Amino acid sequence: MLNPADQRFARKLPSGVLRDVSPSYLEEPRGRFHGQAGLVAAPHDVDETAAVIRACAQGGVPVVPRGGGTGLVGGQVMPDGVAPLILSMERMTAIRAIYPEESVLLAEAGVTLQSARDAAAAAGRQFALSLASQGTAQIGGVLSTNAGGVNVLRYGNARAQCLGIEAVLPSGQIMHDLKRLRKDNTGYDLRDLLIGAEGTLGIITAASLVMAPVPAESGVAMMVVDSPSAALSLLSLAQGRMAGGVTAFELISGQGLRFLDQAFPKLQQPFADRPDWLVLIEVGLPAGLNADQALETLFVKGADAGLVSDGVIAQSGQQAADLWAIRETIPLANRAIGAIASHDVSLPLSQIAEFITDAGAMLLAQGDMRINCFGHLGDGNLHYNLFPAEGRGREDYDEIRKDLSRQVHQMVVSRGGSFSAEHGVGRLKAADLAEWGDPARLIAMRAIKSALDPRGIMNPGVIFPA
Structure with missing residues (x-):
């Protein structure tokens, strides 16, 4: 009561x-x-x-x-x-309109990402944003956190796939900006301001979303590489040969594969030995080009010999789904094992291989632990997670957990990276933003927050400590 x-x-x-x-x-x-x-x-x-x-x-x-x-x-x-x-937003679940000829879909904030993808598919298009949680995640939250996912390499994150929004500002005024325009230079872009603001500047109630063509030919392959550096060289090779056709490029570590063995022993993996590093690559090509043949060219000879030592190319939709299941089950295996600390970081591509080497050496010098580094290598986003050594529990690391995370973030920021790549700041990383954020940028952000939300009622404690 x-x-x-x-x-x-x-x-x-x-x-x-x-x-x-x-x-x-x-x-x-x-x-x-x-x-x-x-x-x-x-x-x-x-x-x-x-x-x-x-x-x-x-x-x-x-x-x-x-x-x-x-x-x-x-x-x-x-x-x-x-x-x-x-x-x-659970009751705001309408697909308000679909414009196939414009490749635009209008969805309310409570529409799940999967429902938006299904609606686009029914119109012969795709809404290309894809997350593991897409059956539950809602459009309003996806935009408010500027979510990423596996297809950012080709289609961009949530912000890049939104043309306009309808929103309620902290005063209660409705901002009617649900436009379907690709070009609109009429002052400040408040759409992009509210996208990624995590509900601190207003409530997104609906959005006009970009639908993309469905590639006529698609292919999925899993390839063994000997290092992250080789994986990055393979990425460059694939992008050069396929001219924008690489949809996803995921890095998987041997530690992640061993966690799958432990937590999901029935999950089939294509390689009897667990390689130290794998990449999962998906391509989408125009009609007339064979995706499997394009993937086969990555098993190269000559100057690029040795980038790929083994691999499999999916021969059916089910095989493609099975390969993706390996990547998508890794977070579930991580949860079953129990992490000491998890990090969602991004770096310039040229800094990734060095970071993985240096961060691993730094952490292992401080204690016995396991590192599962995986993620969206194509756009520079790594999920860099620390786990107890075998036979030890998370509680054994309580005294050093925060310091370990701080050192990881310091190594990322010092290389021009971000401590929050795709999950947002929220409450968890507000102190990190205060420490690592550019001072001038933080001043501007606080001024915007004060101007739009002078009473500080919108999601207090998110982005800025309460």
Whole structure:
């Protein structure tokens, strides 16, 4: 039952928007934060969303936006401070329109990524953003975190695949910017400002999304390389030969394969011996070009000999799915093993091989541990995760865990990289941003936050410490 203060506030909200505060609204996937809530509101359209935000602005009530809840940096829960109103997009699930001739899809914030992909496919197109959590992740959250995924190399991250947004600003005003234009130079780009803001500057309620053509020919291969440096050379070779046709290029370590053996022993792997390094490559080519033949050219001779020592090319859709299952199950295996610390970092491509070597040497000099380095090598994004040595537990590393992460981030930043490549800042990395962020940029960001959200009600504690 609501307390009297909450009852008085609830009467200011549109009828029918309140939901019970169930535990699912207070959780995040890694269990690092446990949220709280005074109320949960689930508006069914942008006008109800605006009414909720206006009431919160007038009353100084914190607002925590919630989509599918799949974020990994704690942006969807608020563990401390005044109990917030959780604003769920679960009822805003309409595909408002599809324009096949324009390759544009209009989707509300609560539409899951998978539903958007299915709608595009039904129109003979594709919405190319692809994440492991796409069955649950929602468009509003995907845009608010500027999510990445496996196809960034070719199609860009979420920001690059959005033409316009409809949003409710912290004042409760509705920003009608749901345009379908490729060119619109009319002042500040507020669309790009709200995308990636993690709900701190407003609530995205709908978006116009770019659909892409479906390649006529596609192919998937898994190839053995002897080092990350060789993998990068292979990436350069593939891009040069296929002229934009490389859709995904993933790096997989032998440690990740051994974790799969331990956590998912029934998962079939194509190589009896577990290589130290693999790449998973997917290509999409125009009609008239054979994807398998294009992949075969990467088993090269001459000047590029030795880049690939072994490999398999999928001969069917099922085989392609089986190869992708190896990559997509690695995060689940990591969770089963239990990480000491996880890092979502990006680096200039020319710095990656040196970073992997130097970071590994630095960490192993400080203690016995296992390192699983994998991720989206094509766009420079590594998931660099630390695990206990065999026979030891995570608790054995409690005293050095934070320092290990700080040293990893320092090595990344010193090489011109980012400590947050695709997951966002959230609450987990707010202190890292304060330490590593460019001072002038942070001043500008704080000024924008203060101007748009003077009462500080929008997702307090995210990006900037509360």
